[in-house]
Amino acid sequence: MTDTTQAPSASTTGQGLTIERIYTTPGVHPYDEVTWEKREVEQTNWKTGEVIFRQEDVEFPDFWSVNASTIVTTKYFRGAVGSPQRETGLKQLIDRVVLTYVAAGRKHGYFATEDDALVFEHELTYCLLHQIFSFNSPVWFNVGTKSPQQVSACFILSVDDSMDSILNWYKEEGFIFKGGSGAGLNLSRIRSSKELLSSGGTASGPVSFMRGADASAGTIKSGGATRRAAKMVVLDVDHPDIETFIETKAREEDKIRALRDAGFDMDLGGEDITSVQYQNANNSVRVSDEFMRAVEAGDEFGLRSRTTGDVIEKVDARELFEKMAKAAWECADPGVQYDDTINHWHTNPETGRINASNPCSEYMSLDNSSCNLASLNLLKFLTDDNTFDTERFQAVTELVITAMDISICFADFPTESIGETTRNFRQLGIGYANLGALLMATGHGYDSEGGRQLAAAITSLLTGASYKRSAELAAIVGPYAGYAPNAEAHQRVMRQHRDxxxxxxxxxxxxxxVQDAATEAWDAVVTLGAENGFRNAQASVLAPTGTIGFMMDCDTTGIEPDFSLVKFKKLVGGGSMQIVNQTIPRALRLLGYDDVTAQGIVDHIAEHGHVIDAPGLDPEHYSVFDTAMGERAIAPMGHVRMMAAVQPFLSGAISKTVNLPESATVEEIEEVYLEGWKLGLKALAVYRDNCKVGQPLSSGKGENKGTADDSSGKPAAEAPAPAVEKVVEYRPVRRRLPKRRTAQTTSFAVGGAEGYLTAGTYENGDLGEIFLKFGKQGSTLAGVMDAFSIAVSVGLQYGVPLETYVEKFSNLRFEPAGMTDDPDVRMAQSLMDYVFRRLALDYLDFDTRDFMGIHTAEERARHLATGSYAPEAGTETRGESEPTQEDDADLESQLESYSQSIAPASARRPEGASSVAADAVEPADTAVEGAAAATDRAAVAGGTTVSAEVHSSAELMEQKLGKAADAPLCMTCGIKMRPAGSCHICEGCGSTSGCS
Incomplete structure (x- = not known):
């Protein structure tokens, strides 16, 4: 880290800011206006129930959710747990940050009087206390501690065409990853593999040097954690190695598939995964308007030498574009960045071009620079009479942008070049979260013209108010050091925003x-900027807002729509509770539904997870409740149009992935990329469901082979750019079981349904047949299950691997589902899910099961204790593990905590609930009944309906949130994560998949 705390302060040209009160009362501290309570913050492993974190007597406001307080305590509190240095409440955390900002503001001349400094302190404290906004995570990690005062989450590096520069790139990335952040860079200055070195030899090309950087990133875990580092690699479309760059990750996906099928350990933590390259970065192609016009016209496009700039090869632009889309169809990479659009909105072109972005693509600025982020919680500005509090929104924006600029005065940076650029240009990234919830609460469909207009107006006001304050700060503490040579360009971009x-x-x-207020703000920006200049080269971006979104109790992150209509609420005593989004009743009231009808709609959503055929709901209103996943998922172009609506009002870009269904075609991805360019976006990334066949816990659906031939339903001749595969024909041979064979029968209960699984084996112990019998079944179901058993058995005898059946049938969701009496598989999403998980545990080797994420209770306990699921050498891993007294005691303890957290409650079984026969499940059923009664009373009081189920949040997520098979498991608590912008976020503990 470079030490910048002794850097000279900005020259003071004015008398300082006068800070107006927004929320606070003179003479009353914000802490004195809320009710505080002591909590025990405990985090458990969702599968085993074992405690992995506990801190007692942690103080939070009573209106903060258990989830928010848990995430803040585990992520942001500093000091070792149990030591005197450990922070014990939200007051300490907020004071640590706010008082540091205020002290720096005083030192550098930001405030007109001491009273203004005090008002600034109180207003900033109030807004953080009431979850109105939040700084990005590095601020909470570092500010006010003995650690380097790192405040930035986003970094852009640079690399030149020399070995010194390339090796320095490896080193700088390593330092950034070590600090827990991510970085991006453009490799286009490195000469291609089709050009000569000065010595006369042939150059390696940038793709070859990507291997070394990828290996470094895979070795240096971000922030010392077990997750991978986050990085972005960009290559210009006119680079001679562009085709190789486009295909790198798609080819590696083929390698993953082939090696896995050959029996190698291709788990993300496995010993053989190191043979697969380029897995630690997001790849993006930087396309130009010239190229996109050539795509439309079907013209040739020239690839240019890096050393001379001459065209050394011509390619068919349309074919190259199709290869980009096909590779993205296969493995989600590369994304695209629209170079001319990016630089058209660039405020500092005289200093240098914008060549790259941070890993999530929202921060786009000069090379060797950084950006600190903060996000406003939009739902906090929706008043009780369903109006948007425009005045307070603008005032809070100006307050926050002031604090963000102050942080640059004392911030440390990982390299001197990044520190110098950031201090000279003072890039900021204010944004927002909860847009999806705001639109739903105000009766706007996410994919509607009304929704886009409101989002655009709010974004326009956000950036206009930020630049207005930036111009005011320039009059007081001076414009950014790089402003003078870029003044004309900066003012031109401000006029573009205004227009x-x-x-x-x-x-x-x-x-x-909202737009009227934005118009006034932009008029002031143009006028004040011409007089004073600007304090900041950049003001706004739309970031993922993953962890800080949970800190603010947001329903939706960044610009994303609502993920689902059902959320999960943590209970004080442990576990979680399924609830219908609180914004839904509010939206129904706004749309004119009476309380009785609205309650019926909410009940329908609680049961089905969607609004289709909800009693009394007008189908015209369905679109208001469309979500990112599920029965009424927003179409891909709905995401693109929303991004296009807000992009003209952002300094940077947007962290967002356009999700496509597994059935999407290459042509649909081409359309998304083409329309993104036409609509003026700066960047786009896509993800086709289940395209990453090497992803842990893949559902195995779709028989994805990495080519487009069968995905569209067209014959191979019609499919775009099909991959040529060598076909080898063979005839399988049936290996029959001996007449007398060994078999074992397992009794089980899933959600109250009892059954028996009999499995027969060959002499060597390999599985060869199964028989399934279920209690109280009719003759039809019995016949179906017999036929299913025969089909699976014949397939096993013809050589179909058991792991293929496990991939196909685990994670299937249908009733009966729920708790089981098996200590190794505590929850099952269906009878098939249980049966094939049990078979995997009994008959698959550890490495195969580990790849699929299927572990015994003993292995899960070992992972918590040692960080590894793997058994010690010589330990037997196949076969059923018997439940122990500790297992039973652990389950009873968890169930007791569920009951105590929601008792007293009258026992009432929800309509349609199945009875529970297994003794081991009966206590859970009691807890469920208690939860139903308790939460029904809460629903009457608070307008929120809660379904009568209490399960692990991961199981509920898979049951109600739609398919998320390609989301990784959280490395902290084991829950399957969900998308947040270009990243993934864990709803259980707030961990992210790489982006800060």
Whole structure:
């Protein structure tokens, strides 16, 4: 880290800011206006129930959710647990950050008087205390501690065409990864493999040097954690090695598949995965307008030498574009960045071009620079009378942007070059979260013109208010050091923003009110900027807001739509409770539904997870409740159009992935990429469901072979750019079981349904047949299950691997589902899910099961204790593990905590609930009944309906949130993560998959 705390302060040209009160009362501290309570923060492994973190007597406001307080305590509190240095409450955390900002503001001349400094302190404290906004995670980690005062989450590096520069790139990335952040860079300056070195030899090309950087990133775990580092690699479309770059990750996916099928350990933590390259970065192609026009026209496009700039090869632009889309169809890489659009909105072109972005693509600025982020919680500005509090929104924006700029005065940076650029240009990234919830609460469909207009107006006001304050700060503490040579360009971009705002066409009174305020702000920006200049080269981005979104108790992250209509609420005593989103009743009231009808709709959502055929709900209103996943998933172009609506009002770009169904075609991805360019986006990334065949816990659906031939339903001749495969024909031979064979029968209960699984084996112990019998079944179901058993048995005898059946049938969701009496498989999403998980545990070797994420209770306990599921050498891993007294005691303890957390409650079984026969499950059923009664009373009081189920959050997530098979498991607590922008976020503990 470079030490910048002694850097000279900015010259003071004015008298300092006068800070107006927004929420606070003179003479009253914000802490004195809330009720505080002591909590025990405990985090458990969702599978085993073992405690992995506990801190007692942690103080939080009573309105903070258990989830928010848990995430803040485990992620942001500093000091070793149990030591005197350990922070014990939210007050300490907020004071540590806010008082550091205030002290720096005083030192560098930001405040007109001491009273203004005090008001600034109180307003900043109030907003953080009431979850109105949050700084990005590095601020909470580092500010006010003895650690380097790192405040930035986003970094952009650079690399030149020399070995010194390339090796320095490896080193700088390593330092950034070590600090827990991510970085991006453009490799296009490195000469291609089709060019000569000065010595006369042939150059290696940038793709070869990507191997070394990828290996480094895979070795240096981000922030010392077990997750991988986050990075972005960009290559210009006119680089001679662009085709190799496009195909790198798609070819590696083929390698993963082949090696896995050959029996190698291709788990992400396995010893053989190191043979697979380029897995630690997001790849993006930087396309130009010239290239995109050639794609439309079907023209040739020239690839240029890096050393001379001459065209050394011509390619068919349309074919190259199809290869980009096909590779993205196969493995989600590469994304695209639209170079001319990015640099058209660049405020500092005289200093240098924008060549790259951070890993999530929202921060786009000069090479060797960084950006600190903060996000506002939009739902906090929706008043009780369903109006948007425009005045307070603008005031809070100006307050926060002031604090963000102050942080640069004392911040440390990982390299001197990054520190110098950041201090000279003072890039900021204010944004927001909870847009999806705000749109739903105000009766706007996410994919609707009204929803896009409101989002655009709010974004316009956000950036306009930020630059207005930036111009005011320039009059007080001076413009950024690099402003003078870029003044004309910066002012031109401000006029572009203002003109885009003038093109908005508000559809409702709310939109109109917000846009009127934005118009005033942009007029002031242009006027004040011409007089004073600007304090900041950049003001706004839309980041993923993963962990800080949970800190603010947001329903949705960044610009994302609502993930689902059902959420999970942590209980004080442990576990979680399924609840319908609190914004839904509010939206129904706004749409004119009476309380009785609204309650019926909410009950329907609680049962089904969607609004289709909800009693009394007008189908015209379905779109208001569309979500990212599920029965009414928003179409891919709905995501693109929302991004396009807000992009003209952002300094940077947007962290968002356009999700496509598994059935999407290469042509659909081409359309997304083409429309993104036409609509003026700066960057786009796509993800086709289940395209990463090497992803842990893949559902195995779709028989994805990495080519487009069968995905569209077209014959191979019609499929775009099909891959050529060598076909080898063979005839399988049936290996029959001996007449007398060994078999074992397992009794089980899933969600109250009892059954028996009989498995027969060959002499060597390999599985060869199964028989399934279920209690109280009719003759039809009995016949179906017999036929199913025969089909699986014949397949096993013809050589179909058991792991293939496990991939196909585990994670299937249908009733009966729920708790089981098996200590190794505590929850099952269906009878098939249980049966094939049990078979995997009994008959598959450890390495295969580990790859699939299927472990015994003993292995899960070992992972918590040692960090590894693997048994010690010589330990037998096949076969059923018997439940121990400790297992039973552990289950009873968990169930007791469920009951105590929601008692007293009258016992009432929800309609349609199945009875539970297994003794081991009966206590859980009692807890469920108690939860139903307790939460029904809560629903009457608070307008929120809660379903009568209490399960692990991971199981509920898979049952109600739709398919998320390609999401990774959280490395901290084991819960399957969900998308947040270009990253993944864990709802259980707040961990992210790589982006800060």
């Amino acid at each position: 885009a705002n003038a093109q908005l066409a508000p559809m409702h009174e709310m939109d109109t009110h």
